[in-house]
Amino acid sequence: MRNKWASCGSTGRLCFSVDLLAEPIDFQRAVIVHELLHLEIPNHGKLFKSLMSAFAPGWESKFRSTDLQACRSQTTTKEVRA
Numbered sequence: 001m002r003n004k005w006a007s008c009g010s011t012g013r014l015c016f017s018v019d020l021l022a023e024p025i026d027f028q029r030a031v032i033v034h035e036l037l038h039l040e041i042p043n044h045g046k047l048f049k050s051l052m053s054a055f056a057p058g059w060e061s062k063f064r065s066t067d068l069q070a071c072r073s074q075t076t077t078k079e080v081r082a
Helices: 018-022 025-038 046-055 059-081
Strands: 006-008 014-016
Touching: 006 025, 014 025, 018 025, 025 046, 025 059
Parallel strands: none
Antiparallel strands: 006 014
């Protein structure tokens, strides 16, 4: 992962990182649900989080663990190059 797993543009265009394909399927689903919800809800408020929980149960822990692993691998890569 370089910057983002995915994004949702103001025109409704969804973009996904190819790095997402190397992640566990449950994490992929959570990212896809996250971006699809942004088509209707532009923020990360209570409604957004409730719908995330309804459509992707356990999404918070999936995001935390995968983001932490990505941060660790990026840190390791930077250390090797330095």
